[in-house]
Amino acid sequence: MPDCDVLVVGAGPAGSIAAWEAKRAAPELDVVLLERDRVVGLPVRCAEGVGDAGLREFVDPDGAPWVARRITRIIFVAPDDTEVPVAEGRTVAWILDRTRFDAFLAAGAAAAGVEVRVATEAAGMERDPDGRWHVRVRGPGGNEETLCARLVIGADGVEAMVGRWAGLDTRVPARDMESCAQYVVQNVQFDPDAVYLQFGDRIAPGGYAWLFPKGVGIANVGLGIVALRADGRNAREYLDAWIARRYPGSATVGATVGGVIVNPTIKQTYGDGVLIAGDAAHMVNPLSGAGIVNAMKGGRLAGRAAAAAIRVGDTGARRLSAYHQAWMELLGDDHRTYYRIKQALDGLDDGFYNALARTVNGIPEAKRSLRKVFAHALVKHPQLIPVAARYFV
Ligand SMILES: Cc1cc2nc3c(=O)[nH]c(=O)nc-3n(C[C@H](O)[C@H](O)[C@H](O)COP(=O)(O)OP(=O)(O)OC[C@H]3O[C@@H](n4cnc5c(N)ncnc54)[C@H](O)[C@@H]3O)c2cc1C
Known part of the structure; x- marks a missing residue:
């Protein structure tokens, strides 16, 4: 049975970065990245917008061919x-060109030594008594084989299955x-x-x-x-x-x-020999719906945690729980706050937003920053104060 150390399911931003980071952290490991689509980056189901600061943590967008605007x-x-x-x-x-961007990330992982397999879908997995995952995969032309992995990273997006196969609760209300x-x-x-x-x-x-x-x-x-x-x-x-x-x-x-x-991170993003990252773990910002950079940040943590766990020969859930903790400290706890803000804002009607827009337009455009808009809104629209008091303080 073909064997690898880390098997990453899904070559979106979370999966490519996870595989890349695992290989970078421990070059001696065999890392395999599976993508069910025939090419990485297609089809695009995304508006392709990313914040400048988050993106720059990973790559330089200036003049990059995968940038649209x-x-x-x-x-x-x-x-x-x-x-x-x-x-x-x-x-x-x-605004990215996600087809090129996702392909660029997967190519980066491949150049670092990750084996990237496209048109290959994970179809189920079971753990053997030695703690290895046997993952059934369907390759090009429907060929089936089983891959054996010491650790599996589920980066399989919204319709995620790896978490479920590992017995984690990934349901979305x-x-x-x-x-x-x-x-x-x-x-x-x-x-x-x-x-x-x-x-x-x-x-x-x-x-x-x-x-x-x-x-x-x-x-x-x-x-x-x-x-x-x-x-x-x-x-x-x-x-x-x-x-x-x-x-x-x-x-x-x-x-x-x-x-x-738009639900906060799942309660448990890890199990014995398994880590979940990106949309599969609900790492999207619940207020904005942005998930690309969050997926990359989750993937980076997952790749590093996987490499470290394999190096010390302990891929048990107890050790991997440190990954969950690191994510919650980095962004997961903030996402809980954003989720509560979203719930509070959901209760405000269209009339409120129309009035807020007119108020904010009273600030000269040159001085209008997001921070100022929010501060001004609080002063002029006291209905927002309970929201801010409950969720920012
Ligand atoms: C309409 C729309 C607009 C959006 N706009 C934005 C935006 O402007 N900015 C932003 O930041 N976010 C946006 N998002 C969210 C963003 O697209 C996701 O958060 C991001 O792609 C998550 O990355 P990921 O790697 O976790 O998952 P994905 O990018 O979904 O990648 C998962 C990959 O796993 C593969 N896969 C799934 N199952 C298997 C399997 N069993 N075997 C092998 N491969 C598998 C899939 O084919 C896919 O390539 C938008 C989403 C939608 C739907």
């Missing part, structure tokens, strides 16, 4: 279409699952240096709508909704209505749908 402004749009531009006077974010729809839209007028985020119960109940530029006149345009709060329409129907109203005359191509888990 540099972003210097955020334009919040109230339910009544009042626009609130916020410029931080620096690069705030990037329906209220915390956003259904998203997105098109690539052309022939639209917008500021190509800005991302647009629009809120509103009639626009995107439980979520928000976005326009993320990929170039001049071309953008990812989509939205996420919580089905439990919707009026019977699905995400695609909400999106069609929004585009027809806000961007009439635009041309839409490349329709995609997908789920975003």
